[in-house]
Structure formats: structure tokens, C-alpha cells
Amino acid sequence: MSSSKIAFRPWFNASDQEQTRILVATDFSEPAKNALRYAVQLAEDMNADINLIHVGHVGQQYHDRISEPFAELLSAGKLQEAFPFFESYVSQLLDEFESDIELDLTLSSGPSATGIIQESDDTDTALIIIGAQGVNMFSKQGIGSVALEVLDQAHCPVLAVPIDAKYEPINHMMYATEFSQEDFSIIDQLLEFASQFNAKLSCTHVRDEKAHWEEAELSLFEKKYQDEHSDRMIDFFISTHENVVHGLYEFVTEYKVDLIALLHHHRYANGHSVTKQMSMYTDIPMLVFGTDSMRAESALDAPSAS
Structure with missing residues (x-):
């Protein structure tokens, strides 16, 4: 199909x-x-x-x-x-x-x-x-x-x-962001979902080397969402780790994340899918958005970076 x-x-x-x-x-x-x-x-x-x-x-x-x-x-x-x-x-x-x-x-x-x-x-x-x-x-x-x-x-x-996941009321969700155009639509919907549980959404970007463009994208995302959500339902994080997936896993563990959200075809510099790699390190439920299904929506709804 x-x-x-x-x-x-x-x-x-x-x-x-x-x-x-x-x-x-x-x-x-x-x-x-x-x-x-x-x-x-x-x-x-x-x-x-x-x-x-x-x-x-x-x-x-x-x-x-x-x-x-x-x-x-x-x-x-x-x-x-x-x-x-x-x-x-x-x-x-x-x-x-x-x-x-x-x-x-x-x-x-x-x-x-x-x-x-x-x-x-x-x-x-x-x-x-x-x-x-x-x-x-x-x-x-x-x-x-x-x-x-x-x-x-x-x-x-x-x-x-x-198979080992036990349901707990969702208090903390993490979205592995790449600061891409698709992310705007996904974050909007995750915030709607999080509001049902009074849950916090952490949008986390882990990089394997420092890049200045990422800081600019972080500022853009923070301005859009934190101005709209003064109740601090959403936060953005950038961290540097030699292994991107390990960095995400450390965040999930340290901050007690209940639900992980990802864009299915996000890939890092080594060409590997973050979805598949992340699944090797955690038994936390993973909410996966398909790239193809998001593309048309994000192109229409994402704000301009200008």
C-alpha cells in the first residue's frame, strides 16, 4: 500500500x-x-x-x-x-x-x-x-x-x-529530535497527547560532535514552544556523546522516561537507524512515526526558520 x-x-x-x-x-x-x-x-x-x-x-x-x-x-x-x-x-x-x-x-x-x-x-x-x-x-x-x-x-x-513492559501512568516522554521540519508536527501532537496525563515532554538531541547550526535550531524550537507553554510541559536538550544512541539511553535512564518517541527513518552519521539501535538498549515502549506519513503534513504546517 x-x-x-x-x-x-x-x-x-x-x-x-x-x-x-x-x-x-x-x-x-x-x-x-x-x-x-x-x-x-x-x-x-x-x-x-x-x-x-x-x-x-x-x-x-x-x-x-x-x-x-x-x-x-x-x-x-x-x-x-x-x-x-x-x-x-x-x-x-x-x-x-x-x-x-x-x-x-x-x-x-x-x-x-x-x-x-x-x-x-x-x-x-x-x-x-x-x-x-x-x-x-x-x-x-x-x-x-x-x-x-x-x-x-x-x-x-x-x-x-x-514483552516486559508494564503500564504506568505516563509522566515523562522523550522525543529524539533532529530539529527537522517533520519534528514540528510530531511535537505538536505529542504535546496534545502529553496533556492527557499532565506529562512532561523532553525533546532531546544527541550529537557525536559539536555543530553550531544545532544551537541555532535549538533556539528556534525553544522560542516557538516555550513561549506557547509557559507551564514548562516541554524542554529541549542538546548533549554531545561519542555514541548517539548511548547518549539517548543515558537520558532515558537518568530522567526516568516512560515513553520514547522517534521518527522511524532518522539516521545518524554512521547510516544506522536510531529506532533500531535504540531498541537494543531499552524495554520502554517506543512510539514510532513513519517518515513518509509525516512528510506532507510537516511541509504544510512547519513554521519558517526566517
Whole structure:
């Protein structure tokens, strides 16, 4: 699915009259269960709706993740007959989570990433949540090729929840900024999201060598946002570290960050993706914005540097 086929929609707006919709993708694995647990608690705090989706294909094997009758029906592509088993499966999980939230449930067949993205587009989803193994979560081994496709192609942010992550009310979010044009749009939306929790947003830039242009960009961002947010909900930081990802990790650890936000295709001088590298050092949930989905929005909305 090409990202040019649909205009990017802002993922969160606290003043929006419509209920925020969260799409949780499941393959019935342990990481997916933990992602649903996290999503349920997040949705309860946000008063958001959840749609739980499984997209499978004929012949798919489930390896004892679900009951044998359920697995056989899914593997045979008999989705209508499988749906009551899906309802029972979810009911048992919600009992385990001690939650009475009501979920919308969707069973679909076809290419998994395509089905997840299509469902998110059709339902005006604000956020997709997926489970991850944890350390090195953005490798194919850690998060899976399907999730990597979703990260690349989704028209809304994707929250990757490591298997060991426990939900806590969000008090401190960090955005790894490059002072790029895309950052204005992302920061605006993160501030909307942070306001739901009275959380602080730290926009942090770590460099491996000093560059004077970065100081000028920092001043531009500080002027725009700190004039608008005198309550100090947002701060900007620049630090120098021989390893950029290690520098970010030290910030996350020292300042007790609850949620990390990144632009998926930010790359540093060594050509490596900061998203993939950062995932090797932390089990904190990571909120990932896709570059392609942000480009049109940021070009229209970013203020001029003049």
C-alpha cells in the first residue's frame, strides 16, 4: 500500500469530539497479549476505544497459542465460525486483566500488514499498538517482518510494546529530535497527547560532535514552544556523546522516561537507524512515526526558520 494514497491525519487531538480509536494487532503470542494488556490500561486512562484485530491466512499455524478448535477454523479460513472462539479468547484475557472495557473485534484474512493498515485507515485509527519481544525489538527476530511493514507503511503512529513492559501512568516522554521540519508536527501532537496525563515532554538531541547550526535550531524550537507553554510541559536538550544512541539511553535512564518517541527513518552519521539501535538498549515502549506519513503534513504546517 502506498502512503501517497491517503493524506496523513494527525494522530491525537485532545479537543476532538470523536472518541480516540486504538487498533491492537494480535497473533495470539505472549508479546501480543502484553501489548493488549498495555493498550487496555492506556485506553482506560484516555477514555479511548480499542479494536483488536487478527489478520491471518489459510494454512497458518498457531503452535498452541490458542485452542485447537479455534486454530483449526482460523487455519481453514472459516472466520465466521471462528468468531465466537475469538470472543471467548478475549473475554478470558479481560478477566485476567481485571478489566471490563468493551472491545471491537475483527478477524480478517490476507497479507497481515496490508490488513492491519487497511483496517486502521477504514476506522480512522489514531494509534496502532503491536507487541515486541523486547531487546532488539525492531529486528525481524524481535518484532517480526509484519510489524516492520506496518511501521514503514502506517498512516498513524505505531506503539511497540516490549514483552516486559508494564503500564504506568505516563509522566515523562522523550522525543529524539533532529530539529527537522517533520519534528514540528510530531511535537505538536505529542504535546496534545502529553496533556492527557499532565506529562512532561523532553525533546532531546544527541550529537557525536559539536555543530553550531544545532544551537541555532535549538533556539528556534525553544522560542516557538516555550513561549506557547509557559507551564514548562516541554524542554529541549542538546548533549554531545561519542555514541548517539548511548547518549539517548543515558537520558532515558537518568530522567526516568516512560515513553520514547522517534521518527522511524532518522539516521545518524554512521547510516544506522536510531529506532533500531535504540531498541537494543531499552524495554520502554517506543512510539514510532513513519517518515513518509509525516512528510506532507510537516511541509504544510512547519513554521519558517526566517
